[in-house]
Amino acid sequence: MLTVEKRSRQIVGKVAAQAAARPLLPSGLWFHDDVRNNFYYASYLHAAASDPDIRVRFDREQAKETAAAVLGRVLELQDRREGSETYGHWPLGLGDEPEAAEPNPLPVELMGSLMLYFFERCGESLPRELREAFETALKAVYDSRFYDRPLREYGHHEAKYTAAKLLFGQFYGDAELLEDGRRSLKAMLKRLNERGMHEYGSQPWFWHWVQAFTCARLLLDDADIAEDLNRMLDYLWSQRSLHYIGGAWAGPHARGLTADAPKDRNVAFDYLQFGDFRLPPELVRAEYAGFLYYEAPEEIRIAAMDRLVPVEVKKKILKPREDGTDRELHSYTYLTDAYAAGGMWERSEEFDNEQHRWDVTLPLSYELGSAANQAYFIHPGQGYAEGDLRHESPYAKILPDRGAILALYPVPEGEDPTIVGVLPKGEWIREERALFGQAGGAYLAVYLRHAYEAEEAEDRVNVRSAGPLGAVVIEAASLEEAESLDADDLEGFADLMRDRAPVFAEDGRSVRYRSLHSRRLELSLGDNGEAEARIDGKDAEFGDYVL
Known part of the structure; x- marks a missing residue:
C-alpha cells in the first residue's frame, strides 16, 4: 500500500x-x-x-x-x-x-477557511499582487462575521462556523473570537456524544465537517483546542468507519449527489485515509482532500477495512423537528468483505427529497471500473428525472435483515405505480420475474412481484417494473457463502435461489421470504397502512439500536 x-x-x-x-x-x-x-x-x-x-x-x-x-x-x-x-x-x-x-x-x-489554509501554506510562493489580494479577501471574510451564529441545529453549517471562529480568531489575534470557537467546539462535541449525528450518511455534508475541523487542527497551535479537535475528528472517522466497505459508503443517506449514487465516486477522502482501493481515473468532488489529512486511530482504520467477520451496524438517529422535538429513525447496515446491505426503516423528508433509503453496496476494491456499485429500487417522487434515482416517493416499506432486503410499494390508486431500479454490471441470468447475477465478489438474487424490463446501459443495468402494489426482494451472498451452500458458479447460485423464491401475497399487501441465513422474514401492510415487519415470527424491534 x-x-x-x-x-x-x-x-x-x-x-x-x-x-x-x-x-x-x-x-x-x-x-x-x-x-x-x-x-x-x-x-x-x-x-x-x-x-x-x-x-x-x-x-x-x-x-x-x-x-x-x-x-x-x-x-x-x-x-x-x-x-x-x-x-x-x-x-x-x-x-x-x-x-x-x-x-x-x-x-x-468552507471556502473561507480553506483560503486561509492555502494562504498559510502557499502564500510565500504566490506573486506579491496575489498575496495582497488574499490578505484583502481574508480580512473581508473576518470582518463579515458570517460565522457569528448561535448553535441550533448542530449540523454541517455550525461545524463550519465553529472551525472558522477558531481559524480566524487565531489568525487575527482575536482572543474573544477564539474563545467563542473553543466554547462552540466543546458544545458540539457534547451534543454529538449525547445525541449522535442526525446528518446520517450524507457525503457532501460529512466531508465538510471533516475538512473544516481538519483545517483547524492543522493550523491551530493551542494545545487544549487541538485536543478537542482530535476528539472531534476521531468521532467523525469512527462514524465513517461504521459504513465503510472498500472505498464505498454503505447504508442509508440523508442526502446524496449524483457522485454518490448509484456509483460511489466521491472517494478522495477515503482513499487518502484508507488507500485500500484503486483511485479512479477522474476524481469528482475532491474538494480539499489532497491537502487535509488527519490520521484516524489505528483501531478505527482496521475496523473499517477488516470485514472478514460480518458486522451489523444498528444506529438510532434523533432527527430534530421544527417544533423542537425529535423523530427517531433507525438505520440498519450489514457489512461483509464482499457486499453490504441495509437501509433506513423509516421514510424521512430530507433536503431536496434526497433520502437514499436502502441498497446493496459492493466495494470499489473489487475493480468494478466505472460501473455502478449499488443495487436498489425506488418509486419515483418529487425531483425525479430519468436516470437519476435519488428522489423517491414516500410509498415504500422495507425490511432489511443481513444480506436481504424486502420492499413493498403501496402506491395509491390514481398514481403511476411503476418502480425503477438499478443493478451493477456483471453476468446476469434473466427470468420472467427474477434476475440472478454476479458482480465483483458477490452474487445477487432479485425477485419482483410483477414482470420487468431490463436495459443494459454503459455503467449499469436499468430495471423497470409496472403493476399495482409492486414489491421487490433482493439478497446478496459472497462467493464463499454461496460455495458453502454447494453453489459453485452463477448457474449454481441461480438454481439455489430459484427454490427460495419469496411468496408475494395476491393482494400485494405482504411478502414472505426465507433468507440464506435461514431467517423467516415477513413484511406486510397493517390495516392503517403502516408496515409490520417480523423476523422468525417476532416483531422487529429497535431495543439494541444505539446513538
Whole structure:
C-alpha cells in the first residue's frame, strides 16, 4: 500500500491534471456552476506545479500563472461593498455574467477557511499582487462575521462556523473570537456524544465537517483546542468507519449527489485515509482532500477495512423537528468483505427529497471500473428525472435483515405505480420475474412481484417494473457463502435461489421470504397502512439500536 504522502500527491497530481486539461472560459474561470470549484482546481494546479515530487505533463511555470490568474479572478468576485449584508461573501452559481451574480451565504462557509489554509501554506510562493489580494479577501471574510451564529441545529453549517471562529480568531489575534470557537467546539462535541449525528450518511455534508475541523487542527497551535479537535475528528472517522466497505459508503443517506449514487465516486477522502482501493481515473468532488489529512486511530482504520467477520451496524438517529422535538429513525447496515446491505426503516423528508433509503453496496476494491456499485429500487417522487434515482416517493416499506432486503410499494390508486431500479454490471441470468447475477465478489438474487424490463446501459443495468402494489426482494451472498451452500458458479447460485423464491401475497399487501441465513422474514401492510415487519415470527424491534 502506498504511503499517505504518496496518496496525497496522487490526488493533487490527478486533480491538477484535470485542471490543466480544462480550457478556461472567456471569464478567466473554469466553472460557472459553482465558484468553489475554481478555487479548488487552482489550488491543486499551483500545488502540483510547485512540487518537484509530483510528475506532471504540463509546463509548470505556465500552470502557476494559470492558477494565479484563476485565484485572482475568484477573489475579485467577493462582495466588498461597504455596508452590504453579504459583505465578504461570494456568489455560488455564476451564470453567464459572473460579475453580476448575486452573493450567496454558502461559499464562504468552507471556502473561507480553506483560503486561509492555502494562504498559510502557499502564500510565500504566490506573486506579491496575489498575496495582497488574499490578505484583502481574508480580512473581508473576518470582518463579515458570517460565522457569528448561535448553535441550533448542530449540523454541517455550525461545524463550519465553529472551525472558522477558531481559524480566524487565531489568525487575527482575536482572543474573544477564539474563545467563542473553543466554547462552540466543546458544545458540539457534547451534543454529538449525547445525541449522535442526525446528518446520517450524507457525503457532501460529512466531508465538510471533516475538512473544516481538519483545517483547524492543522493550523491551530493551542494545545487544549487541538485536543478537542482530535476528539472531534476521531468521532467523525469512527462514524465513517461504521459504513465503510472498500472505498464505498454503505447504508442509508440523508442526502446524496449524483457522485454518490448509484456509483460511489466521491472517494478522495477515503482513499487518502484508507488507500485500500484503486483511485479512479477522474476524481469528482475532491474538494480539499489532497491537502487535509488527519490520521484516524489505528483501531478505527482496521475496523473499517477488516470485514472478514460480518458486522451489523444498528444506529438510532434523533432527527430534530421544527417544533423542537425529535423523530427517531433507525438505520440498519450489514457489512461483509464482499457486499453490504441495509437501509433506513423509516421514510424521512430530507433536503431536496434526497433520502437514499436502502441498497446493496459492493466495494470499489473489487475493480468494478466505472460501473455502478449499488443495487436498489425506488418509486419515483418529487425531483425525479430519468436516470437519476435519488428522489423517491414516500410509498415504500422495507425490511432489511443481513444480506436481504424486502420492499413493498403501496402506491395509491390514481398514481403511476411503476418502480425503477438499478443493478451493477456483471453476468446476469434473466427470468420472467427474477434476475440472478454476479458482480465483483458477490452474487445477487432479485425477485419482483410483477414482470420487468431490463436495459443494459454503459455503467449499469436499468430495471423497470409496472403493476399495482409492486414489491421487490433482493439478497446478496459472497462467493464463499454461496460455495458453502454447494453453489459453485452463477448457474449454481441461480438454481439455489430459484427454490427460495419469496411468496408475494395476491393482494400485494405482504411478502414472505426465507433468507440464506435461514431467517423467516415477513413484511406486510397493517390495516392503517403502516408496515409490520417480523423476523422468525417476532416483531422487529429497535431495543439494541444505539446513538
